[in-house]
Amino acid sequence: MRQKLLISALLVSLPGLATSGAAFAGNYEFLAAPQTDLNRVFRLDKTTGEVGACQYGLKEGSPIGVTLCYPPGDGAKAGSPGEFALVSSHHTQEGGVFRVDLRTGQMSICYVYNESSVACTAPAK
Template identity: 70%
Template sequence: MPRFFPPAALCLAIGLFSLGAGGALAGNYDFLAAPERDLNRVYRLDRATGEVGACQYGLKEGTVGVTLCYEPGQGAGPQGPSDYALVASSHEREGGVFRVDLRNGLMSICYVLNDKVVCTPLAK
């Protein structure tokens, strides 16, 4: 015989299931705007791998504009598995950001060079 669930209990069960599934599907990325005041660039970091990319707004005649994205280049690709974060300096003319490894304190500077995001080697 099928079991009947009152509507409130059913809604609670669906909500808890959705919350659990949403947590499992949550993104693994952090985003941080470049500290330079006249630069509309946002950096993207994969917190588990340390891979860094960036995007910014670009003008294109006759359109609302375009999103210009820069893929990882030298040093900005996946690093060893860890727990990474992005930190902006307070320097108002700095276009890059710091990628930090929260587990061992290593850090590097990442910025756009030509058409790629590049990062210096991780160091303490």
């Protein structure tokens, strides 16, 4: 009887656990730069709008490369909560991506600046 009660209690609490875990899932979006000779992927925090990027790099004297990441810099750091997405221009020579605010319609262009960090232009509409 005690085992049955324990199993019943677990079954009742499982839907709540699944829901609370889902609240944290899917907070990031990833998009490759449209430039065809660049292996860079941008990362967006869909709530704060923070943008970073990573790409593959060669490591001298090693057959295995390294992951080079660029942290958020000017205009790419976390801001006020919103609903953000990344959009590619599909221009084959474009190394950056658009960060769009789905609530306000504002857009910024984000790119790796001086091979040190990601920068984004001021939002405009």
